[in-house]
Amino acid sequence: MRNAEFHCQLVRVRFPPVHLYVHVPLCERRCSYCDFSIAVRKRIPASDYVGTILKEADGTALSGLETIYLGGGTPSLLPANAIQRLLHELTERFRISHSAFPIEVTLEANPEDVTPTNARAWAAAGINRVSLGAQSFDDTVLKWMHRSHGAARIGAAMHALRGAGIENISLDLIFALPEELHRDWERDLDMALALRPNHLSLYGLTVEPRTPLDRWISRGATHAPDDDRYAEEYLFAHERLSVFGYQFYEVSNAALPGFRSRHNSAYWSGKPYVGLGPAAHSFDGTTRRWNVRAWEAYRRAIAEGRSAVESEETLTEDQKELEAIYLGLRTVEGLPLAALRRLPPPFAAQGWIEVSADRVKCTPEGWLRLDSLAMHTESQQ
Numbered sequence: 001m002r003n004a005e006f007h008c009q010l011v012r013v014r015f016p017p018v019h020l021y022v023h024v025p026l027c028e029r030r031c032s033y034c035d036f037s038i039a040v041r042k043r044i045p046a047s048d049y050v051g052t053i054l055k056e057a058d059g060t061a062l063s064g065l066e067t068i069y070l071g072g073g074t075p076s077l078l079p080a081n082a083i084q085r086l087l088h089e090l091t092e093r094f095r096i097s098h099s100a101f102p103i104e105v106t107l108e109a110n111p112e113d114v115t116p117t118n119a120r121a122w123a124a125a126g127i128n129r130v131s132l133g134a135q136s137f138d139d140t141v142l143k144w145m146h147r148s149h150g151a152a153r154i155g156a157a158m159h160a161l162r163g164a165g166i167e168n169i170s171l172d173l174i175f176a177l178p179e180e181l182h183r184d185w186e187r188d189l190d191m192a193l194a195l196r197p198n199h200l201s202l203y204g205l206t207v208e209p210r211t212p213l214d215r216w217i218s219r220g221a222t223h224a225p226d227d228d229r230y231a232e233e234y235l236f237a238h239e240r241l242s243v244f245g246y247q248f249y250e251v252s253n254a255a256l257p258g259f260r261s262r263h264n265s266a267y268w269s270g271k272p273y274v275g276l277g278p279a280a281h282s283f284d285g286t287t288r289r290w291n292v293r294a295w296e297a298y299r300r301a302i303a304e305g306r307s308a309v310e311s312e313e314t315l316t317e318d319q320k321e322l323e324a325i326y327l328g329l330r331t332v333e334g335l336p337l338a339a340l341r342r343l344p345p346p347f348a349a350q351g352w353i354e355v356s357a358d359r360v361k362c363t364p365e366g367w368l369r370l371d372s373l374a375m376h377t378e379s380q381q
């Protein structure tokens with residue numbers, strides 16, 4: 001269903017627009033660095049999955065969608081007709097916010113799933129933004145990561161998406177890889193820029209417990225990511241991307257003008273969101289709830305008519321304030337100066353934060369130290 005076709009479902013809603021995240025936990029294999037909530041399956045239980053999500057949706061009260069984000073896992077492993085049914089049924093139930101039209105509908109996709117046929121079907125189902133898990137343009141690196149695509153698939157995927165009319169494309173890249181891989185970060189960035197995506201998400205490699213990468217490091221088969229390399233590659237990306245007209249509007253995300261992710265921006269501005277699926281989080285502005293992580297446990301709970309919520313936390317006023325500071329500092333807009341009771345001295349002196357008449361924001365060097373800045377702020381409360 002295209003956005004134009006969504007039009008027939010528009011309703012005037014009095015609630016603020018809602019951002020809906022749907023977690024698709026299915027993957028064909030586990031990447032070497034990944035600790036996400038996934039279920040590795042050779043055969044994709046698409047009908048079971050969609051039916052379970054819709055059953056959870058039936059017990060969820062909300063109205064007036066502004067964005068839908070199918071994340072994972074690997075949502076692009078779902079057959080196109082399952083994606084179409086999912087989006088159709090979700091928009092039937094939750095409706096689309098009149099003020100938010102056209103809504104943003106994102107699909108996370110792995111390059112190997114993007115064929116011209118799939119891309120056309122996704123566009124017909126209403127997908128108007130694709131976040132492509134490129135990670136690197138170096139086949140050796142992709143193999144080390146246990147990715148199932150080769151570098152050549154990335155350009156072919158973008159071509160197929162554009163051919164289907166999906167112009168709003170984001171590429172994910174991972175930086176700060178172990179030195180022994182001899183990954184050429186400049187080359188990878190230039191390969192990405194040559195494809196002219198509207199948006200880039202850059203993530204530094206982290207070592208999560210119990211991942212293959214963690215085990216390789218424990219037995220000395222590879223090295224942990226290096227802090228200096230992390231800083232060097234992060235700052236290099238800022239320089240290179242700004243030359244090509246991209247703005248880092250958040251610590252890990254850069255976009256051409258007009259192509260910021262509306263869905264992710266809602267998280268960073270503290271807006272309410274609703275999550276469906278295993279491990280999905282929801283937030284109403286005060287209370288955060290999250291579902292059980294494992295697909296089978298989630299599926300069983302929903303099938304038995306039980307809540308899939310594993311736990312929840314209600315933020316105190318102080319916690320809300322701290323969270324707003326942390327989220328604000330992640331973005332290029334920063335914070336109103338008045339939100340910080342005192343500027344942490346080392347950060348101001350080192351040029352890690354910039355202060356204008358009434359706002360304070362991180363420089364790229366400051367973003368490298370965001371956690372430390374947030375801790376300083378916390379100690380002042």
Ligand code: SF4
Binds near residue numbers: 026030034035038133
């Ligand atoms: S495709 Fe994504 S979610 Fe699946 S294993 Fe790889 S990194 Fe994790």
